[in-house]
Amino acid sequence: MLLVKNAPLMAWMLWARTGGKLPRGVRLRLAGLLGEAAYWVMPAHQRATLRNVWAVRTREHVGRQIKASRDVDRRIARESWRNYGRVLADIVDLVTVRSAGINDLVSSVDGWENIERGLSSGRGLIIACAHVGNWEVAGTVLASRYPVLAIADAIPPDALNRIISDSRSTRGIRTAPPTLAGLREVRRVLSRGGIVVILVDRPRSHRDASGFSEVTFMGLRTWLPNGVSRFAIASGAPVVAAGAVMDANSRYRVTASPPMHFGGGATVESVMSTVLGALEPLIAEYPSQWFMFRDMWPCEKPSRLEDTTRSQLLFGLRSATTSTVPSPQEIILQAGFTIGSLLPREALEEITGIAGMVAYSVPNNRSVGLSHNLAIVLGQTIDHASVRNSVRASVGLHFENYADLLRGSRIGREEIEARSEILGPGWDVVKASIGRGTGAILISAHFGRVELLGHVLENLDIPVTLMVERLRPSRLHELVSRNRKRDRFSILTPDVGARPVWRALDRGDLLVSFTDWVPPVAPVPATSSTSPIASGNRSRQSPERRDAIGKRREMNFSARNPDCKRTIPTRDRRCRRGCGDRGNWRHPVSKRDKQIAP
Numbered sequence: 064m065l066l067v068k069n070a071p072l073m074a075w076m077l078w079a080r081t082g083g084k085l086p087r088g089v090r091l092r093l094a095g096l097l098g099e100a101a102y103w104v105m106p107a108h109q110r111a112t113l114r115n116v117w118a119v120r121t122r123e124h125v126g127r128q129i130k131a132s133r134d135v136d137r138r139i140a141r142e143s144w145r146n147y148g149r150v151l152a153d154i155v156d157l158v159t160v161r162s163a164g165i166n167d168l169v170s171s172v173d174g175w176e177n178i179e180r181g182l183s184s185g186r187g188l189i190i191a192c193a194h195v196g197n198w199e200v201a202g203t204v205l206a207s208r209y210p211v212l213a214i215a216d217a218i219p220p221d222a223l224n225r226i227i228s229d230s231r232s233t234r235g236i237r238t239a240p241p242t243l244a245g246l247r248e249v250r251r252v253l254s255r256g257g258i259v260v261i262l263v264d265r266p267r268s269h270r271d272a273s274g275f276s277e278v279t280f281m282g283l284r285t286w287l288p289n290g291v292s293r294f295a296i297a298s299g300a301p302v303v304a305a306g307a308v309m310d311a312n313s314r315y316r317v318t319a320s321p322p323m324h325f326g327g328g329a330t331v332e333s334v335m336s337t338v339l340g341a342l343e344p345l346i347a348e349y350p351s352q353w354f355m356f357r358d359m360w361p362c363e364k365p366s367r368l369e370d371t372t373r374s375q376l377l378f379g380l381r382s383a384t385t386s387t388v389p390s391p392q393e394i395i396l397q398a399g400f401t402i403g404s405l406l407p408r409e410a411l412e413e414i415t416g417i418a419g420m421v422a423y424s425v426p427n428n429r430s431v432g433l434s435h436n437l438a439i440v441l442g443q444t445i446d447h448a449s450v451r452n453s454v455r456a457s458v459g460l461h462f463e464n465y466a467d468l469l470r471g472s473r474i475g476r477e478e479i480e481a482r483s484e485i486l487g488p489g490w491d492v493v494k495a496s497i498g499r500g501t502g503a504i505l506i507s508a509h510f511g512r513v514e515l516l517g518h519v520l521e522n523l524d525i526p527v528t529l530m531v532e533r534l535r536p537s538r539l540h541e542l543v544s545r546n547r548k549r550d551r552f553s554i555l556t557p558d559v560g561a562r563p564v565w566r567a568l569d570r571g572d573l574l575v576s577f578t579d580w581v582p583p584v585a586p587v588p589a590t591s592s593t594s595p596i597a598s599g600n601r602s603r604q605s606p607e608r609r610d611a612i613g614k615r616r617e618m619n620f621s622a623r624n625p626d627c628k629r630t631i632p633t634r635d636r637r638c639r640r641g642c643g644d645r646g647n648w649r650h651p652v653s654k655r656d657k658q659i660a661p
Contacts, residue, residue, distance in 0.1 A: 072223045079159040082152060090156075091149045091313055098148025099141055108356040112140045115359045118281055119350050142351035146309065150197045150354070157199055158230040165203050170310055172204060174319025177303055181322035182209070187253035187300040188322070191291050193264040193342045194354045200315045201307035202260055206235035212252045213238050213260040214245060214290070236260075241274070241290070249290075253298040261291050263338060266359050278335045281343060285360045292334035295325050302334075304341035308349045318345070502568035505575045528553040528567040530576040 082090050102109055116136045153168060181188040190205065192198050205211055213231070215238050218224045228238050239245035249259050267275045267286035276289040295302050301322035307315040320341045325334050346353045533540050533556045544554045553572065555563055567574055 069220055069222075071218075072220050075155060075223055075226070078152070078155055083156060083159065087156075088313075090152050094148040094152035095145035096148070098144040098146070098151075101148070102141055102144035109140070111358045112143060112356050113137065115353070115355050116140050116143070116350055118283060118360065119347060119353065139351045143354060144356075146352050147354045147356075149309070149313070150352075153197060154199045157203065158227055165200065165207070168197075168200055168315055169204060169307075170312065170314035170316055172317045174303075174305070174317075175208075177319045177321050178205070178209075181301045181303050182256065182258070184299075184301060184322075184324075185256050186298055187256050188258045189253070189291055189295055189300050189302045190258060190260040190319075191263050191302055191304050191338045191342065192260060192306060193346060194262065195306045195342075195345055195349060196308035196352050197315055198262070198307065201305055201317055202231070202236050203234050204307070204317050205258065205260070205305075209258050211236045211258050211260055212248065214241055214249065214262070215239075216241065241288075246290075249294060250298065253294065253300050259294070259300075261288075261294075263287060263291055263335075263342070264355060264359075266355075266357055266361060268357075276331055276335060278332055278339060280339050280359070281346070283360045287335065287339070289331050289335055291338055292329075292331045295334055296327075296329055296331070299325075301325075302338055304338060304345070306342075306345050308345070308352050502571050503573050504568075505573055507575055507577055526553075526570065526572045528555055528572040528574050530555050530557065530564075530574060532557060 078094075082093070085093070102112070113136055116139050120136060120139070157165070157168075178188065190211075192201065202211060202213060213236050217240060218227060231238055239248045252259055264280075265288060267288075274288055274290060275286040276292075277284055277286050279285075280287060291302060294300065301324045303322050304320040305318065307317045310316050323337055323341065325337075529552050531554065553567065555567065555574075564574065
């Protein structure tokens with residue numbers, strides 16, 4: 064229990080010690096990969112993220128209607144978790160290292176004049192933020208010019224909360240909890256003309272008793288904290304909506320809206336609607352950077368929605384909010400593509416070779432089949448130790464093939480020329496045939512560096528179509544095919560038929576086919592000829608056998624239940640009142656039993 068409680072602190076310290084030594088680009092890639100892994104292992108948060116993304120993308124914001132599909136919503140949900148991991152990596156770096164490098168993280172700041180105009184009233188300023196982008200960067204940029212008080216919940220455990228609070232204090236940000244003492248501090252700061260930062264998009268949970276109001280957010284009704292509106296009405300302080308979103312260069316753009324002033328006749332709901340309306344365009348423009356992983360609209364019911372289809376998709380259909388969990392092969396391969404784009408070839412080949420040795424050490428059908436095949440190739444006179452050594456070497460080289468697959472387009476022309484040598488007069492014939500537009504067929508086998516062969520052909524400016532077997536599961540095949548197509552390879556599978564093959568040859572492609580592929584044989588279900596009852600096939604029983612079984616069941620049933628009037632004591636037609644194999648309870652014979660009994 065103590066280990067689970069301190070897990071966030073241990074993860075924080077581990078990342079601060081190891082991740083801080085990596086370049087920022089590598090650190091962000093690794094953090095994004097860990098964020099997406101968290102998306103797959105937490106199905107409840109995954110469903111909540113999909114519901115929130117779907118609701119944001121199917122409403123009309125900023126004068127445009129965004130039409131979403133489920134695949135796009137799933138992609139945005141995964142991107143939001145990836146971006147969340149990247150933002151957390153920057154927060155750890157900002158907290159544990161120093162705040163002097165904030166200028167390296169920020170690309171532009173838009174709206175300083177809005178902040179100054181809001182402070183000119185002399186009644187203080189309330190900054191309303193949402194969980195969009197990096198709120199720590201936004202607070203640090205604001206605290207570089209003005210002292211800031213932030214309302215924030217405590218982060219468990221207490222040691223981690225102290226680390227973050229001390230770091231905020233060194234950056235000029237004081238924190239106050241959402242308690243009575245914290246609310247008094249907010250009033251004191253506003254009365255002195257200071258700045259208060261409050262996050263407004265936290266949905267109400269079952270533990271929250273007060274301080275929330277029902278408002279319309281993104282076109283749906285929900286309960287959100289009303290502290291911003293109450294402070295704005297009580298103090299007369301203007302409200303500015305601000306945020307810091309990450310751009311394409313992995314730097315943050317800080318924005319601040321014009322100040323919103325509210326008169327004495329404003330209500331809590333009207334102020335909240337105005338403030339949320341200023342934040343909605345930012346969330347709609349950057350849905351993959353809105354880190355809301357809880358159900359944002361728990362109070363919204365399907366009957367209160369205008370669109371029935373939207374109601375069913377958002378709250379009824381499980382297929383709209385759930386997605387298939389990727390297989391371990393897909394997760395490992397996706398991580399391999401990310402690592403393969405960073406590591407050099409020698410290191411990647413060594414890692415894949417070690418992975419192959421580990422895979423061979425686990426008993427499975429592939430390792431047994433490879434051992435059997437090599438034993439036949441090497442001859443029966445070779446001892447078992449030699450066969451095992453040959454299998455280990457073969458598996459290591461086979462997995463080194465994946466190094467070429469993971470590196471993909473990083474294999475350059477110079478490396479191909481240094482690692483390969485074109486031999487044989489057949490290449491001139493291939494070039495001449497492709498030059499005439501008739502195409503050619505290259506017969507190969509799963510021997511040597513198969514993936515490098517495609518890059519060698521691409522280096523010769525030859526259009527390549529690979530005829531490869533379909534991987535299982537299908538999502539793994541789509542992932543590998545997508546990365547191969549990115550390397551300008553066309554992909555065909557043996558089950559597509561002859562028409563795509565002829566079409567590729569008519570285009571003048573070089574069709575690469577592997578002749579040593581054996582399709583998997585479906586296992587034959589085991590049948591028992593001695594016990595037709597165990598197999599469940601009653602048609603194989605003789606009439607005499609069925610009569611004998613029925614009489615034996617009737618005798619056993621009558622011995623256990625002497626008061627029952629039924630004479631056909633089969634399991635599917637026994638009494639519903641508990642008679643039969645479940646004992647002799649109070650049993651008046653029902654009409655149904657009288658009708659069934661002969």
